[in-house]
Amino acid sequence: MTAVPATASSTATVVCDYDRLTPELGVAALVGGEQVAIFRLADGSVHAVQNLDPFSGASVMSRGITGSRGDVPTIASPIYKQVFSLLDGTCLVTMDKSPKAGHAPDLVVYPVTLDNGQVIIDLAGSE
Amino acid sequence: MTTEHIVVVGGGMVAHRFTEALRARDTEGRYSVEVLAEEPRAPYDRVALTSYFQLKSPEELQLGDPALWHDPLVTLHRDTRATGVDRDRRIVTVDGGREVAYDHLVLATGSYAWAPPTPGADLPGVFMYRTVDDVAALRGWVEERRAALGRPVRGAVIGGGLLGLEAAGALQSLGAISTVIQFADRLMNLQVDEGGGEALKRLIEALGVTVRCSTATQEIRAGKDGHVGSLLFADGGEQLVDVVVFATGVRPRDELGAKAGLEIGARGGVVVDDACLTADPAVSAIGEVACIQGACLGLIAPGNTMAEIAVDRLLGGSSTFPGADMATKLKLLGVDVASFGDAFATTPGALEMVYADPVNGVYKKLVLTDDATTLLGGVLVGDASAYASLRPMVGAALPGDPAAWILPEGSVEKGEIELPDSAGVCSCNNVSAGAIRDAVNHEGCHDLGAVKACTKAGTSCGSCLPLVKKIMGTELEKSGIEVSNALCEHFELSRAQLFNAIKVAEVTTFSEVIERFGTGRGCDICKPTVGSILASLYNAHVLGGDRAALQDTNDRVMANMQKDGTYSVVPRVPGGEILPEHLILIGQIAQDYGLYTKITGGQRIDLFGARLEQLPSIWKRLVDAGMESGHAYGKSLRTVKSCVGSTWCRYGVQDSVGMAIALELRYRGLRSPHKLKLGVSGCARECAEARGKDVGVIATDKGWNVYVGGNGGFTPVHAQLLVEDVPDDEVFRVIDRYLMYYIRTADRLQRTAPWQQEHEGGLDRIREIVVEDSLGLGEELDAHMARHIDSYEDEWKAVLNDPERLKQFTSFVNAPDQADPTLAYVEQRGQRRPATPEERAGGAVLIAPSTLEVRS
Ligand code: SRM
Ligand SMILES: Cc1cc2nc3c(=O)[nH]c(=O)nc-3n(C[C@H](O)[C@H](O)[C@H](O)COP(=O)(O)OP(=O)(O)OC[C@H]3O[C@@H](n4cnc5c(N)ncnc54)[C@H](O)[C@@H]3O)c2cc1C
Ligand code: SF4
Ligand code: FES
Secondary structure (H helix, E strand, O other): OOOOOOOOOOOEEEEEEHHHOOOOOOEEEEEOOEEEEEEEOOOOOEEEEEOEOOOOOOEOHHHOEEEEEOOEEEEEOOOOOOEEEOOOOOEEEOOOOOOOOOOOOOOOEEOEEEEOOEEEEEHHHOO | OOOEEEEEEOOOHHHHHHHHHHHHHOOOOOEEEEEEOOOOOOOEOHHHHHHHHHOOOHHHHEOOOHHHHHOOOEEEEOOOOEEEEEOOOOEEEEOOOOEEEOOEEEEOOOEEEOOOOOOOOOOOOEEOOOOHHHHHHHHHHHHHHHHHHOOOOEEEEEOOOHHHHHHHHHHHHOOOEEEEEOOOOOOOOOOOOHHHHHHHHHHHHHOOOEEEOOOOEEEEEEOOOOOEEEEEEOOOOEEEOOEEEEOOOEEEOOHHHHHOOOOEOOOOOEEEOOOOEOOOOOEEEOHHHEEEOOEOOOOHHHHHHHHHHHHHHHOOOOOOOOOOOOOEEOOEOOEOEEEEEOOOOOOOOOEEEEEEEHHHOEEEEEEEOOOOOEEEEEEEEOOOOOHHHHHHHOOOEOOOOHHHHOOOOOOOOOOOOOOOOOOEEEOOOOEEHHHHHHHHHHOOOOOHHHHHHHHOOOOOOOOOHHHHHHHHHHHHHHOOOOOOOOOEOOEOOOHHHHHHHHHHHOOOOHHHHHHHHEOOOOOOOHHHHHHHHHHHHHOOOOOOOOOHHHOOHHHHHOOEEOOOOOEEEOEOOHHHOOOHHHHHHHHHHHHHHOOEEEEOOOOOEEEEEEOHHHHHHHHHHHHHOOOOEOOOOOOEEEEEEEOOHHHOOOOOOOOHHHHHHHHHHHHOOOEOOOOEEEEEEOOOOOOOOHHHOOEEEEEEOOEEEEEEOOEOOOOOEOOEEEEEEEOHHHHHHHHHHHHHHHHHHOOOOOOHHHHHHHOOOHHHHHHHHHOOOOOOOHHHHHHHHHHHHHOOOOHHHHHHOOHHHHOOOOOOOOOOOOOOOOOOEEEEOOEEEEOOHHHHHOOOOOEOHHHHOOOO
């Protein structure tokens, strides 16, 4: 997480204050029409992924349970419990299910920057 | 060593097994394999074809690891039909004239669906049921006709065997009305006897399928539009239809073999010996196309066996075909039918032992030797739960009284069975008990996944899985290998151990728990478990402290998440008794928020489709009127179901409603390893179905009988009597202790029924502990429950009073006034429901969430 000023990119959006985030409890945000799920973990790091759960088609990832598999911080879907890496969005546990038609199994990850106590999401940097 | 080239004609299930087994065992790479498949896709699971209707894409039917087809020694040609074989030149010709040379040829061309010659069988709207393309076309047709006709499509399946019933179920799942036309005098006449056929018919009809037995179809007639219109029967009857499926049997695709001059069996099929070889040593035939020991076998198990034999022979082995196990189990949702061994008691002197309960559509028959000891076969209709255990016992003596296997659960004690090593456990994949033991003891397979991967047991129809698991467990126990009870990668402890550890250490937060007893950050398995244990122990608010992040999907917001991410709210209605003004309030809330309403199976009213941010204002309406939201979520008390009881009912002997209310208020909010349901009936007529509950209380002239360990759901079990004729206060005391003891010692997600069954010494031992207090735990359990009852708080109201917790009930952190824009609904029967992906794509009339704002 490098501190980049909010003005560095025109696609970057200030979402909320860092203090608004409760450790390990996700929130959803609307960023340029996209739904983004944002997580502040116990170690202070902040991660953002698509809010859409590819396996159910519902926009609910922000309401999943955070955790880890090995050293990788994870988020589990609240609907069918697939587990995804918060680092690169890879689906680590498919629960023997396939994603809904038209969806990739992995989540899109959005870069998060913190500036002056504010959480900034940049859609353009997604992978 | 030079590589020899094998050509397999046919890309079906058996071709797949052959290729997979060859590549697994031919470690030196002696052979390369080329598979010529007529269908446009890689081999798939034909046995599971009917599940196509529930699947998103045909890929889900894929067999095994797709990496097989990328193996450098394997080539798969799809859309490629073999048209001729020149055995002298060892060449196969394919469509278009290309020639493929072989050193060894394997015919695995399977069967085709056969239909009796019937005028009109070629009309549009008549289907076969064999391939993915068949079922895809069938689905397309039904959907198109429904749209064109504007009414449910009328379907008929000709053929009432295994396949016909599956197809009828499939038609129904497509929303069509379905009728089964059976030529024989009963359904599944090849597998079940007359009594079984009767019971089966009743079960099938209960699904809404019409059954016509002893009916010959003479002609299929076109309607005015040139599509199928009606069926004409030999007895002069006629039936209107929009779609017809033939499921009248299969015939081997032996045309290539015949053309190549190979011997063909009297009823078709390429004749092979017990090594699966034809008279030409360079040609084998396996699967349904092979005529082995005089017959073609239409099941996957013998096909897989033949594939394994062919591979073994190519690698220099000497295995031979052992004969086929023709045991079958119908895979139709909701209907249990199985037949195995000598189901028709054709063995001289065979005895038949029959149990029939026509009212409930249960028919069970065991066929035994004349001394009534050795099992020869059987038919199970309506309840085939004993199939997995009994089938492998064919030919062996049943321990104890054989009647125990067919009488209702619990009426006679069952003997313990220890299967001989040679007993087949998984018939689909031909895996014996010995092979499973071997995998556990010598291959290091210590969990179900490993045993499945190593032996293939349980990987096809899955009906043997309970048995596989049991054998594995017994072996592990015998060899002293500890069956890992670890919760997950973060905790080595089992739930019961962790419960004790937390209790003794008196820790109250997840961070302390994982620091002391675990590793890492936790996950979606251990977090909710710890959350539940903390709640059972301290009964503090589920969203308080650091606990919100531990809660599973529903507990986290104290409502049930639905498929589209909205929630349902189920107001608590203790004992099912409700004031008219509360009924009106519930209706009013539903109207104001546009919620879908439904009466639940638990005597209350469910309101569906509330968005996260709407939950607090809905709860407030309930709280203000003296109600509360209820737990339809949470591993906690759900409902206490009651019958009307002595206050109104002319038979009632106690106030069952009063008792139910008292119990619901006593245990509401109690967190436990799995959900808890109670029921109270006012007399032995048992209108509240209390014995289907974790705890059932049934009124007697002298007091109450308390039953425990009942379960509905996937494996229904009736509750067993714990104490008899006790007064009210004793009812509470016994249940307090039973529940608390369960909460402390059960496994994660283990309901009372399996807990009680697996508890050392069973219910008798539990009775000693909770009723006779043999461990001296009684007082502690009482005190623990008293603490729970005293500290109960309305958890929804608590959130309303806490601005911090309320913040979580926001749609978007940066746009709290906007609703999830992806929600979309359509109207159905006067209420709204989530739109399907097709409806969204097709732009069907959608009700967007913005129109659902609160009207007040
Ligand atoms: C609403 C209701 C169906 C209905 O419309 O009638 C229902 C709905 C659900 N049931 Fe149920 N069950 C409902 C009565 C039942 C009953 C009948 C009963 O309680 O008398 C049973 C069988 C009895 C039993 O539990 O032993 C039942 C057996 C299950 C099971 C299987 C449990 C098992 O031991 O095998 C599950 C799955 C689970 O809990 O793991 C389940 C799970 C569910 C869940 C919670 C699934 C989920 O996680 O989303 C459903 C969500 C409810 C919601 O969103 O509001 N539901 N469910 C019923 C609510 C009753 C109530 O007022 O609380
Ligand atoms: C709906 C349904 C449910 C079933 N349920 C069960 C069950 O519960 N239990 C059970 O044991 N069995 C069941 N079966 C039967 C089981 O599917 C078959 O026994 C099994 O598929 C046989 O495998 P096979 O490889 O011999 O033939 P198939 O799977 O039929 O494969 C043969 C393949 O060869 C291709 N082929 C044929 N001729 C040529 C050619 N000249 N050139 C190239 N390719 C060719 C065919 O197109 C086909 O793809 C079911 C079948 C169906 C249709
Ligand atoms: S269980 Fe008994 S008291 Fe209750 S409604 Fe039925 S008959 Fe009446
Ligand atoms: S018996 Fe079908 S998978 Fe084992």
